[in-house]
Structure formats: structure tokens, C-alpha cells
Amino acid sequence: MPIDPYIVLLLGTVGLAALLPARGVGADVASGASTAAIAFLFFLYGARLSTREALDGLKHWRLHGTVLICTFVVFPVLGLAARGLVPALLTQPLYQGLLFLTLVxxxxxxxxxxxxxxxxxxxxxxxxxxxxxxAGILLTPLLAAALLGNGGGGFSADSLVKIVLQLLVPFLAGQLLRPWISGFVTRHKKILGFVDRGSILLVVYTAFSEGMTRGIWHQVSVVRLAALLAVEAVLLAVMLLLTWYGARALGFGREDRIAIQFAGSKKSLASGLPMAGVLFGAHASLAVLPLMLFHQMQLMVCAVIAKRRARDPEETPDPARESAADAVQGQPQHRALR
Structure with missing residues (x-):
């Protein structure tokens, strides 16, 4: 199973923060640069997303609704169920990070x-x-307010405003400027990709530096980390099974089930890290640890599943089933678009 080279860079950034954490004025500079980098990152997301593609995608509303329910309903429910593992397997801070992972x-x-x-x-x-x-730009902080409360590092209306200003506003600005800058973004896609990843590395360094200066890492033991990995492995396995067999029960074909499984069972490190910085403050380094571990785990497992799915025989279409699915999907679609 492959090890993502980017994860190696992330771990190296954590090691750098442990050896040479940003302090004093350096910490303020790193924090400001991190905020600016994330805003620019979401500006690029907005510039890349084709508005026409997004509108065309609404035609497949059942699939997108299924993915959103898996991401923002099923995942959080499983996260709440994991509350019973505290304190036997997980400490309260690690559980808060695990619950936050399910909201991303x-x-x-x-x-x-x-x-x-x-x-x-x-x-x-x-x-x-x-x-x-x-959707996560708004739903993740709102769910955090409802489920994490003050345990999430003091969530408040100010936190929501910060997330909107740092993530949603740049995204909308990118959408508005897309007609003029989309060509530049496309031509320099590779270079801007380094900007994406560099922004995340800067966020990781800032968060873990603050955690080191405040002594947060003394709260984690090797046994607790092993327990966290085991819990996340179960969480990923449950979501992979639910998205695959649940999508089949809902009548989706093979190609759609594959999209639902891979989009509905994974969590975004790029979106989660900046949100954690706002929601958890000084405790962000410990809060994002479950997300970083889950991110690498999902890449390794899904890489194996994708290769096995690629060897599956072509699915023979069932005309009767397709006609029934079109009938079910067609009528509600017009109501939704109105």
C-alpha cells in the first residue's frame, strides 16, 4: 500500500515544529502568513470550479444528496457514538479531534x-x-457549534465570522473573477499545486508550533495513539461498507456507487486544517492529529480498493431497472430545480 509523499512532508513539518517551534514574533508572523495562505488557497478553489459544471452536476441530485448525507449526517452520528470510548480508549482531547474529523x-x-x-x-x-x-464552509462550523460547543476551543459567532471571511469570501471572489483568471490558473496548474500544498504545510507548522510551546503533546501517549488508529480504522471500514452497499440498496449503478464510496467515505485535510485553527485555537495541533492520521489511512486503503474495482467485469445494464430509476429520478429533479 502506497505512502503518500505529501504525508512524509507533513510528518517532516511536524518534526520541524517539534525541534524549532515558532515563538514570539516568529509565531505571529507564521500565523499571519498561514491565514493569508489559506485565504489564497480557497480563492484558487473558487477560480478552478466551473460554475457551469456545478450547475450541470445538479442534474444528478440523488447522488450528491447521498454523498452529503454520508459526510455531514452519518459520519457525525458515528463520531457521537465514539463518545462511549472515553476515557477507556481515548482521552477527551483526542475524542474532540475525532469528532471534529467526522464534521469535515x-x-x-x-x-x-x-x-x-x-x-x-x-x-x-x-x-x-x-x-x-x-457546503462544509458553513456546515462544519455550525455542526462544531452544536456538537463540540465550548469543548471545541471556545466556538462562538466570532469563529463563524472568521471562517466565512477566511474561506467563503475568497472562494466567492475566485468564482467572480474566474472569467478573467481561469486561463492563467489552468496554464499554471502545476505551480499553483505547490502553493496548495505549501499552504497546508504552513498551517501544520503553525498549529504544531503553538502546541509545542504550550506543552500540549505531553498529553498523548503511544498507547492512546494506537487506540486512536484502531478506532479510525473501524470508522473508515464502516463508512466504506455503508457507502458501497447502501448505494446499491438505493438503486445506483456500479459507476455511481464507486463515486459515492470514494466521495462519501473520505475527509479533506485541506479544508479541515484551517477550520481547526479557528475553532480550537491553541489546541489545534492535537485536534488535527486524528484528521492527519485518517487522511493517510484513507489514501492507503482506497488506493487498494480502487485497483481492485478496476478489475471488476463491466456491469450488464438492466433496461427495466434503468427505466424505473429514470422515472424516480426525473420527477423530483424538476421540483428541486424550481
């Missing part, structure tokens, strides 16, 4: 990549990931 939107890039490898519905995966990320 889905990924875009890896969902598309794995769906493509598995010969699934790639356009649906693109739209599902994009819709999830956009």
Missing part, C-alpha cells in the same frame, strides 16, 4: 483520482467533492 467535508482531488482508477463516474465525483467542500 469530503476531499476533491483524491476522490476524483480513485474514481477514475476504478472506472467510476468521474464527473459525479468532481461535482460531489466540490459541493461537499462548499
Amino acid at each position: 467535508p469530503s476531499t476533491i482531488q483524491s476522490s476524483i483520482a480513485f474514481t477514475s482508477i476504478a472506472r467510476g463516474n468521474v464527473p459525479a465525483a468532481i461535482c460531489a467533492g466540490s459541493f461537499s467542500s462548499l
